[in-house]
Each structure stands twice: as structure tokens, then as C-alpha cells.
Amino acid sequence: MEAAAKHLTPVTLELGGKSPCLVDRECDLNLAAKRIVWGKFLNAGQTCVAPDYLMVPKAIKAESIEQIGNAVREFYGADPRLSPDYARIINDRQFARLVGLLDEGGTEAEIVIGGEIDAAQRYIAPTVIDRVSPHSKIMTDEIFGPILPILEYEDLSEAIAFIQSRPKPLALYFFSTNRDNQTRVIQEISFGGGCINDTISHIIYPALPFGGVGESGMGSYHGKAGFDTFSHRKSIMHKLPFPDLPLRFPPFNNKLNLLKWVASNLFIR
Amino acid sequence: MTTQTATGIPTIVQRQRDFFRTGQTKSLDFRLAQLAKLKQVILANQDGVLAAVKADLGRSEFEGYFEIASLSEITLAIKQLKSWAKPKSVKTPIEQFPSSAYIQPEPLGVALIIAPWNYPFQLALVPLVNAIAAGNCAIVKPSESAPYTSQLIAQIISEQFHPGFISVVEGGIETNQALLAEKFDRIFYRAVLM
Numbered sequence: 206m207e208a209a210a211k212h213l214t215p216v217t218l219e220l221g222g223k224s225p226c227l228v229d230r231e232c233d234l235n236l237a238a239k240r241i242v243w244g245k246f247l248n249a250g251q252t253c254v255a256p257d258y259l260m261v262p263k264a265i266k267a268e269s270i271e272q273i274g275n276a277v278r279e280f281y282g283a284d285p286r287l288s289p290d291y292a293r294i295i296n297d298r299q300f301a302r303l304v305g306l307l308d309e310g311g312t313e314a315e316i317v318i319g320g321e322i323d324a325a326q327r328y329i330a331p332t333v334i335d336r337v338s339p340h341s342k343i344m345t346d347e348i349f350g351p352i353l354p355i356l357e358y359e360d361l362s363e364a365i366a367f368i369q370s371r372p373k374p375l376a377l378y379f380f381s382t383n384r385d386n387q388t389r390v391i392q393e394i395s396f397g398g399g400c401i402n403d404t405i406s407h408i409i410y411p412a413l414p415f416g417g418v419g420e421s422g423m424g425s426y427h428g429k430a431g432f433d434t435f436s437h438r439k440s441i442m443h444k445l446p447f448p449d450l451p452l453r454f455p456p457f458n459n460k461l462n463l464l465k466w467v468a469s470n471l472f473i474r
Numbered sequence: 475m476t477t478q479t480a481t482g483i484p485t486i487v488q489r490q491r492d493f494f495r496t497g498q499t500k501s502l503d504f505r506l507a508q509l510a511k512l513k514q515v516i517l518a519n520q521d522g523v524l525a526a527v528k529a530d531l532g533r534s535e536f537e538g539y540f541e542i543a544s545l546s547e548i549t550l551a552i553k554q555l556k557s558w559a560k561p562k563s564v565k566t567p568i569e570q571f572p573s574s575a576y577i578q579p580e581p582l583g584v585a586l587i588i589a590p591w592n593y594p595f596q597l598a599l600v601p602l603v604n605a606i607a608a609g610n611c612a613i614v615k616p617s618e619s620a621p622y623t624s625q626l627i628a629q630i631i632s633e634q635f636h637p638g639f640i641s642v643v644e645g646g647i648e649t650n651q652a653l654l655a656e657k658f659d660r661i662f663y664r665a666v667l668m
Contacts, residue, residue, distance in 0.1 A: 208654035209661050215582075219664040248533060251592040253666060293532035295591055295619055299667065326532075349592075349667050409543065411550045426662070428550050431604025432558045435660055436579040442566070444573040471569055 217424030217434050219253070220417055221347050224374045226256030226404065227364055227390065228269060229381030237380035237402070238272035241353075242280060244378070244404025246331045249292040250351035251299075254376040254397075256404055257348050258337075260364050263357040270333060270355070274318050277331045285330050286323060294327040294350060303329055303350040310354060311338025319351075339367070361386055365393050373397075373419035378404045397421050483649075486641050487656045490584045490611040493638025499581055499609040502559055506552060508606050508639070513548045515634050516599070519626070523595050526622035530594060544599035551607040558607070581609030583659035588650060590666040594620035598627055601662045602640070610660070611639050615653060618646040 209216045226241055228234070245256050261269045281288040294300040304322055307329075319332035329351050337344055337354040344354060358364040368377070377399040379390045387401050397417040398407050408415050408427070416425025426434050452460055452467070498504050516523070524538040561576040585605045589598035598616050605612040614631065616624035628642040643649060654661070 208651075209658075212657040214658050215660050217660065217662045219662075221666065248531065248537060248592060251531070251666075253590075253592065253664075290534040290536065292534070292537065295531060302667070347667065411547050424662075426601055426604050427547065428604075429554065429558055431547070431601065432551070432555075432579070432608050434662070435582055435585055435605045435608035435610050437582055439578045439580050440575070441561075441578055442570070442573060442575045444570065447572075467569065471567070 217416075217426065218422050219415075219424075219426075220375065220420065220422040221253045221349070222372055222374045222417070222421045223257040223344075223347055224254060224376035224378070224396070224399075225368050226259045226378040227368070227380070228259065228261045228265070229361065229379065229383060229386050230262045230265065231383040231386070232380040232402075233382065234265065234268060234272050238269065238276045239279075240403050241378075241380075242273055242276035242331070245353050246277070246281070246291070246351050247405065249294060249329065250353075251292070251295060251349055252405065254405055254408055255349075256353070256376075256378055257374075258344065258354045258356060259333075260356045260358055260367070263359060266335075266355065266357050270317050270335065273333055273353075277318060281331060285319075286321070286326070286328050291331070294329060297324075297327065299350070300324065300327040300329070303348075303352065306343050306346065306348060306350070306352060307332065307334075309342035310334045310336070310344075311341035313338065314341065314343075314354075317355075361389065365390065368394050373417070373421055375417045375421035376400075376405075376407070395419065483643065483652045483656060486613065486637070486643065487584060487658075489638045490613065490641065493636065494581075494583050494611045499611060499639065502555060505606055505609055506555060508635070509548050509552050509555075509603065511634060512599075512603065512606065513545060513552075515630050516542065516545060516548075519630050522626055522630075523623070526626045527595060527620075529622040530591070530620035541593060541595040544596050544603060547600050547603045551603055555607055559609075579608070583610060585610045585612045585660045585662060586615070586653055586656075586658040587612055588615045588653075588661070588663045589617055590664045591617035591619035592666050594623035595627065597664050601664070605660075605662070606640075612641075613653065613658075614640065614642045615650065616642065616644060618644065618649075 281291050285291045313336040315335050317333050317335045319330035321330040332352045334354045373395045375397040377396040381387050400407050411428035414425040414430030415427045416422050524535045527533050527538040561578045563576045566573045566575045587601045616627045624644050628644050631642045
């Protein structure tokens with residue numbers, strides 16, 4: 206940014222942040238679990254728009270964890286290390302950072318799914334951590350890896366308020382079959398873009414602009430939005446030589462009254 | 475020109491400025507032809523892309539195939555370019571009668587695209603497609619953290635495109651700094667944790 210500012214270069218910044226995945230009391234939990242596991246553990250969580258953390262109603266938390274565990278086993282087998290479909294962490298630095306995060310969920314945090322690591326392969330199993338503290342490092346840093354912390358909530362207003370209290374995320378996913386709740390979440394929370402009842406898929410369709418808001422980025426691209434990002438919109442007023450109304454030219458003499466009349470009758474209507 | 479030293483960067487940028495000034499990229503036919511060529515290049519190198527991404531990230535070929543999704547951007551751009559690039563008329567007020575007013579999209583010039591490592595092909599190529607469609611020259615800096623993909627992008631672009639139009643500069647943080655010391659008309663930076 207600093208370098209760009211020196212030359213006054215316009216900058217499009219695609220950043221990230223902690224993209225919440227919010228599960229409503231009213232939803233198809235089995236379907237939600239599959240779509241969450243897919244979006245989270247795709248590329249071993251190294252996706253800018255991956256769900257960063259999960260918020261579920263307290264009453265269905267246990268069932269959510271069970272369904273997520275089922276989906277992980279269904280997708281990647283009992284030992285995801287052996288799955289040809291599960292990616293590795295890009296480099297040792299990222300691996301060390303992520304392994305560090307496993308212990309950074311706060312004093313009550315508990316790994317309920319996964320947690321296995323293999324440094325030689327830079328492998329981290331699809332991992333779910335329950336009872337994380339909202340103030341712990343894992344809930345303040347962007348995770349960008351295959352670790353999914355879970356927060357529980359009592360009612361939707363509380364969950365919305367929690368997300369609103371944090372930096373505007375790049376993506377948000379809401380799993381719900383309740384129309385009113387869907388509308389509430391979309392209207393009340395600011396975020397780059399997202400899905401109702403899915404993860405990731407809003408960025409796959411090039412007709413939808415993709416970009417962040419606030420801390421999650423500036424500017425957007427894909428399709429027409431990308432064309433606009435790399436274009437200048439040049440405004441042209443093309444006038445004919447006649448007539449050349451003398452009103453705007455000095456000397457103004459008594460033209461002010463005429464201008465006032467023109468303004469009140471033409472401009473302000 | 476797969477590897478550039480920092481000292482060569484001002485030359486690369488200047489070559490793009492000169493190319494942009496020839497006005498070639500303003501022609502829609504030129505842009506459409508380049509987009510079609512890029513599509514062919516990606517199609518011809520699909521296996522190489524999948525292998526490079528697998529080498530960098532251990533991704534399955536199925537997931538690796540998402541990298542090829544930049545093709546859908548090209549298809550859309552080819553289909554829509556004429557409409558996107560058309561001057562858009564706006565209504566003029568009565569006091570400006572007789573007149574017409576319009577908005578004419580025009581290319582910015584030379585763009586710098588700094589790509590991340592997590593979807594190392596796709597996230598370099600999609601903004602490049604957008605930049606080409608809009609009529610810019612572009613320098614692409616793939617991520618050094620995904621070296622196989624970076625090398626592949628450099629190779630296929632330098633083989634097929636005029637360096638004044640599209641150049642790939644490989645390297646790490648020093649290269650980024652050397653690039654950012656130059657003036658561009660747009661910087662597109664997709665940041666992920668290093």
C-alpha cells in the first residue's frame with residue numbers, strides 16, 4: 206500500500222479474515238455438515254473463503270459435531286493421511302504456525318475430531334476444536350488451514366451480534382431453511398460475499414463480483430467487475446455547436462434572476 | 475525469460491509502457507484474439523497445471539482441476555467483451571440541450587498482478603483475464619511459495635505472448651519490492667499468509 210501510495214497507484218486488495226459459518230437451528234444438518242466439511246477441508250483449508258469458524262446453536266452442537274465427523278470419514282476415510290484427495294500444508298512455516306494454533310483455543314478447548322499431525326508430510330488431519338474461547342488466538346487469527354473451531358450460541362441475535370463485533374469478513378455462510386432468518390443474516394451482517402446453504406460456491410460463478418469489504422479487502426473482480434477494475438470510466442459530454450445560450454457567460458448583469466428561475470424550475474424538480 | 479533479476483524490472487515495465495502506447499491493446503479484436511490464445515494455452519497445458527499444483531500443494535487432480543476454472547472467466551469475457559467495452563449513454567439534462575453524454579471505458583495501462591500460493595494458477599490467471607479483457611498490459615508475479623506452478627506460468631506465458639503485452643516475473647519478497655518501486659496503473663494484490 207505504501208509503495209502504491211508513492212505513485213498514487215490504484216490498488217485492488219483481496220485479503221481474507223475470519224469467515225464465519227453460521228448454522229441455524231432450522232436446517233438440514235446432514236447436508237450442512239457435508240457442505241461445511243467440503244468447503245473447510247478443500248485444499249486442506251488453504252482457501253481465502255474457507256469457513257474459518259463454526260457457530261452452532263447449543264442445542265444441536267453435539268449432533269453437529271457428530272455429523273461433521275461422519276462427513277470427514279465419508280470423504281477422507283478413517284485415516285485422511287492415506288486419502289489421495291486430501292492436500293498438504295504449503296510449507297514448513299505455515300505448518301508450524303498451524304500446529305501452534307492447535308493449542309491456542311483457550312484453557313477449555315478440546316479437539317473433538319482429528320488433531321493428528323505428520324511434520325514430514327506437512328500433514329494436519331481435518332480437525333475440529335470445541336469449547337474454544339472467543340478471545341483465544343485461534344479465534345482472533347485467520348486460520349487458513351484444516352482446523353475448525355466451534356462456538357455455540359443460544360439465539361440468532363447473539364450470533365449476529367458476535368459476528369458484527371468483529372472485522373467484516375471476506376465470506377459468510379449461513380445454513381438455514383428459515384426465510385426470515387436468511388434475510389436477517391444477509392441484511393444485518395456486512396461481509397464480502399457468501400452463500401445460503403453452501404460454502405465457497407459464490408466465487409465460482411464469474412457473473413458474481415468477488416471481493417472483500419472493510420478489513421477483508423478493497424475492490425472486486427471476476428467477470429464484468431474484473432473488467433471494471435482494470436478500466437477507467439471516462440465521462441464525455443458531447444455538445445452541439447448550436448444553440449449557444451448566452452446565459453452562462455459574463456457580463457452577468459441581471460442574469461442572476463433568470464438563473465434562479467431556471468434553477469428552481471428545471472434543476473430542483 | 476523465466477527468471478528475472480531485480481535490475482531488469484524497470485526494463486520490463488518500460489517495454490510494457492511502450493507496447494501499451496502503440497495502442498494495440500485498445501482494439502477489441504486484439505483482446506479477443508489474446509483471450510482465445512490464452513484459452514488454447516491453458517487447454518494445451520492442463521496436465522502440466524494439475525501436475526504443478528499437485529507438486530506444490532499435494533492436491534488431488536480433481537481439486538487441482540479447479541485451477542482450470544479460469545477458462546470460464548475467459549469464456550464469459552469473450553462472450554461479453556463487446557457489451558462491456560461499449561460506451562454507455564446517459565441521459566442529459568434539458569439545460570444541456572442539445573447534447574449527448576456517455577461513459578467510455580478505457581484501459582488503464584500497465585497492471586501488476588501479485589498472485590498467492592493457495593490456488594497458484596487460478597488466482598494468477600483470473601485477474602490476468604480481467605486485465606486483458608479491459609485492454610491492459612500486465613506483469614504477473616506468481617507466488618514463490620508454489621514454485622512448480624510459478625515456473626509453469628512463466629514458461630507458458632513467455633512462450634506464447636509478447637513480453638511487452640504480458641510478462642511473468644518470478645521471485646520472492648525482493649522481487650515484489652523491486653516491482654512495487656515501479657509505477658503501475660493498477661496493482662492487483664491477492665494477499666495470503668506467507
